[in-house]
Structure formats: structure tokens, C-alpha cells
Amino acid sequence: MRPELVFPPTHEIDIRLSVNGRAYAVRTEARTHLADVLREHCGLTATHIGCEQGVCGACTVEVDGAPQRACLQSAARFEGKTVRTLEAFDDDALTAELRAAFTAEHALQCGYCTPGMLMTARDIVQRLPDADEARIREELAGNLCRCTGYRGIVRAIAHVLAAHRNQEPVHAA
Amino acid sequence: MKPVAYTLERHPDLLAACAQLASETYTKPIAGGQSLGAMLNLRLAQPEALVDLDAVAALHRCDEDAHGVTLGAMTPHAAIEDRVVPDVTQGFLPKVARGIAYRAVRNRGTVGGSLCHADPAADWITTMAAAGAVYTVHSAAGTRHIDAGSFMVSAFETQLAPDELLTAVYVPRLSADARWAYAKFCRKTGEFALAIVAVVIDPARDVARWVVGALDGAPRVFDDPRLATTFADPLARAAWLADPALDLDTTRRALLDDLIAQAVREIHP
Numbered sequence: 292m293r294p295e296l297v298f299p300p301t302h303e304i305d306i307r308l309s310v311n312g313r314a315y316a317v318r319t320e321a322r323t324h325l326a327d328v329l330r331e332h333c334g335l336t337a338t339h340i341g342c343e344q345g346v347c348g349a350c351t352v353e354v355d356g357a358p359q360r361a362c363l364q365s366a367a368r369f370e371g372k373t374v375r376t377l378e379a380f381d382d383d384a385l386t387a388e389l390r391a392a393f394t395a396e397h398a399l400q401c402g403y404c405t406p407g408m409l410m411t412a413r414d415i416v417q418r419l420p421d422a423d424e425a426r427i428r429e430e431l432a433g434n435l436c437r438c439t440g441y442r443g444i445v446r447a448i449a450h451v452l453a454a455h456r457n458q459e460p461v462h463a464a
Numbered sequence: 465m466k467p468v469a470y471t472l473e474r475h476p477d478l479l480a481a482c483a484q485l486a487s488e489t490y491t492k493p494i495a496g497g498q499s500l501g502a503m504l505n506l507r508l509a510q511p512e513a514l515v516d517l518d519a520v521a522a523l524h525r526c527d528e529d530a531h532g533v534t535l536g537a538m539t540p541h542a543a544i545e546d547r548v549v550p551d552v553t554q555g556f557l558p559k560v561a562r563g564i565a566y567r568a569v570r571n572r573g574t575v576g577g578s579l580c581h582a583d584p585a586a587d588w589i590t591t592m593a594a595a596g597a598v599y600t601v602h603s604a605a606g607t608r609h610i611d612a613g614s615f616m617v618s619a620f621e622t623q624l625a626p627d628e629l630l631t632a633v634y635v636p637r638l639s640a641d642a643r644w645a646y647a648k649f650c651r652k653t654g655e656f657a658l659a660i661v662a663v664v665i666d667p668a669r670d671v672a673r674w675v676v677g678a679l680d681g682a683p684r685v686f687d688d689p690r691l692a693t694t695f696a697d698p699l700a701r702a703a704w705l706a707d708p709a710l711d712l713d714t715t716r717r718a719l720l721d722d723l724i725a726q727a728v729r730e731i732h733p
Contacts, residue, residue: 299469301469302469302471304472320469321469321470321471321472321514322466322467322468322469322470322504323466324501324505343465343466343502343505344502344505344506345498345501345502345565345569348566348568351568354571354572357542357571358567358568358571359568359571359572360498360501360568360569360572362501362505363497363498363501363502363505363572364494364497364501364572365472365514367472367516368472368494368497368516368518411567411568414567414568428653429653430567432566432652432653432654433565433566433567433568433569433654434566
């Protein structure tokens with residue numbers, strides 16, 4: 292005899308999102324959070340999903356210009372807002388500097404936390420140009436690296452901050 | 465790690481939102497969703513419907529007058545941290561805001577949402593009691609005001625009826641010679657605190673409020689001008705913390721002893 296699985300009926304809604312300058316029309320359940328919609332419906336897999344309780348920071352995206360968690364709210368709540376994922380920053384000058392510094396400082400091992408780290412790093416460099424190492428660590432508390440590679444990540448961000456303070460362009464390795 | 469199925473309603477009108485909260489369906493309002501979102505994902509909360517408060521313009525307003533500032537319930541923590549909204553507390557609220565969770569959470573989490581969630585270890589519930597804030601609460605039946613010190617009843621429980629919404633937080637302006645202190649202990653930056661002490665000493669307004677938070681239930685408020693002297697003496701402080709009426713376990717007593725000593729130093733530098 293075959294076990295029979297009974298699933299409750301689902302009710303899907305239509306959502307219109309603006310992600311990375313593109314308009315997406317998505318049909319999904321109201322409970323589906325933004326990170327799932329980005330990955331499963333929009334094909335934007337740079338946004339990673341770690342803890343789904345707002346602690347690990349892997350799903351950090353930019354909403355109306357400021358970083359936010361993508362795992363904590365229904366995607367429907369982002370209608371009318373401007374969402375940018377890491378994919379949007381491919382050609383961004385500051386992100387290019389951060390990528391180079393992350394490479395030079397060995398700031399990633401498995402890479403799972405890296406998209407969130409880069410989103411947060413970009414926010415730190417833009418918002419806190421005078422941040423010292425202690426402040427960088429405080430601001431990074433919302434991004435967990437399970438490889439525990441924080442030293443390299445902090446160094447990479449400090450490196451970019453110092454370069455900006457000295458007005459020197461960072462050359463890619 | 466996915467929520468139960470729920471419906472999501474968005475009302476631009478406050479009373480329409482209240483009306484839906486009063487319906488037979490198990491309905492919860494959602495503000496920034498930075499706590500409720502996690503509880504939904506963990507299925508600790510299983511509502512049938514959510515009322516999205518984003519579209520209610522009145523909840524995003526902020527008004528300052530000579531006596532203080534009225535913050536709309538949907539004011540995000542980051543707006544307080546960055547002083548995008550006026551600070552009438554000489555840096556007290558901005559300091560507290562900066563220590564809430566993480567920047568990505570502060571950009572979305574709201575002061576009203578945090579208060580209504582009423583996590584004993586959260587920052588605003590203790591801070592607002594010390595600041596002497598007054599909350600405005602709306603429902604179809606009308607408007608009422610609740611003192612911050614009595615708003616929270618027990619862990620995750622407030623005075624709000626199911627069909628009521630906290631709409632605004634009024635924070636009185638500190639006098640020029642007022643002093644404040646805020647000290648909390650977290651095992652990791654941004655984590656919920658294991659102990660919190662918030663103090664506002666404002667002799668011109670006859671305020672000497674010490675609030676102990678991150679307890680099992682609501683924060684405890686002590687308004688007594690003699691406490692500063694008691695707390696400055698280590699033995700008197702220890703005796704005060706050992707009072708059985710406070711019912712503190714050894715760890716909490718030790719943490720609070722340190723935090724109160726720190727607060728005393730901040731108030732009398």
C-alpha cells in the first residue's frame with residue numbers, strides 16, 4: 292500500500308517586484324519570503340539563505356538603498372520598493388574594490404557568507420568612512436562566517452576604508 | 465523553516481486595519497517584521513492572516529514640539545540611530561538604537577513593532593520606561609494613552625487588546641541638566657541582552673528613574689532620588705540586588721551589579 296500524503300490547499304498571489312532595475316511578475320504564496328522568491332522565481336542565486344531567522348546575514352540585500360534581511364518578510368511586502376541583490380553590483384566600482392581586497396586578504400574560504408559580507412562591507416565603507424577595526428567588527432556582528440574567517444574579512448574592509456581615506460585607488464590583484 | 469500559510473492584507477486606513485484585527489480570523493499586525501518574521505519562519509507564531517501596516521501613512525509621521533517628540537510607531541531603529549528623526553533625549557535614544565540587533569535589521573525593524581512584540585530582552589521596552597514615554601493606542605472604539613512603565617504585562621504580553629494598534633510613541637524632552645545612562649550585557653554584539661539597566665536623572669522634571677530590564681517578565685521601574693547614592697556604594701548595591709522581592713538569580717544579580725556600577729559612573733563622571 293502506498294502512503295498517501297495530503298497537502299492543504301495553497302493560495303497563490305501575484306506579486307510585482309523591482310529587482311536590479313528589472314520588473315518581475317511572480318506568482319507565489321503570501322508566506323514566501325523575498326530570499327526564496329529571488330532565488331527560486333527570479334533566478335538570482337547570489338542571495339544565500341542561512342538561518343532564516345535574521346541572524347546570519349547571508350541573505351542581506353539592498354532595499355531602497357539600505358541593507359535589509361531578505362528572509363524575514365513576505366516578498367509581497369517589497370512591492371513598490373527598489374531591491375538590489377549582489378548581482379546588481381557586478382560593475383559597481385566600490386564592490387570591485389571590495390572584491391579585490393577580499394581576494395588579496397583571503398577574506399573567504401567556503402564563500403557561503405560572502406554575498407552578505409560584501410553587501411554589509413559596502414554599507415560600512417559608504418556609511419562609516421572613519422570606522423576603525425573595533426567598529427568594523429561591531430558592524431559585522433550581523434554576518435556570520437562559519438569558517439570563522441573574520442580576520443581576513445575585517446582586514447579587507449579596513450584596507451578599502453584606508454584606501455578611501457588616502458584617496459588612493461585600489462588595484463585589483 | 466517556512467511559515468504556515470497565511471493571507472496578507474494591506475490597508476492604507478488605520479481603522480480598516482483595526483477592524484480586520486477584530487475579525488474572527490486569527491490575525492496579527494506586522495510592522496517591520498524583524499521579530500515576527502523570524503517567529504513565523506520558526507512557526508512559533510502561526511497566524512491565519514497578517515495585516516501589513518506599511519501603507520498606513522500616519523504610522524510613519526514624526527512631530528516635535530517644545531515638550532518632546534512623537535514618533536510614529538513605524539519609525540525604524542536606524543532613523544533614531546542616525547537622528548533622521550529629532551532626538552530630544554541628548555543622545556539617549558540614538559545610543560540605544562545603535563545597539564539593537566544589526567544594521568540590516570535596524571533599517572527595517574520599528575520602534576512600535578518592538579514594543580508590541582514585548583520581548584523582555586529587547587531594548588525599547590526598557591528604554592521607553594526610563595524615558596517616561598507615553599504610547600498612543602488606536603482601535604475602532606477610540607484612542608487611549610498608556611504609560612511606557614505599565615504597557616508590558618509579562619513576557620510577550622502587553623496591555624493591548626487584540627483589535628488595538630500602538631500608533632505613536634511620545635518621548636518627553638530631557639531638561640538641559642538631565643543625565644542618562646544605558647548599560648546592557650550581551651554575549652555577542654547584537655544579541656538579545658541578558659541584563660539591561662536604563663537610567664534617567666532629570667531633577668528639573670522631578671525624575672530619578674532606574675529601570676532594570678531583560679528579566680523574566682516586564683522591566684521593573686524604580687523612581688527614587690536616593691537610589692543613586694545607594695548604587696554608588698558596592699555593599700548597599702549588593703544588598704539592594706539581594707532583596708527577595710526582586711527575585712534575581714545569581715547570574716543576573718552579578719550582571720546587574722556590574723551594569724548598575726557602570727551606569728553610576730556614566731551619570732557621575
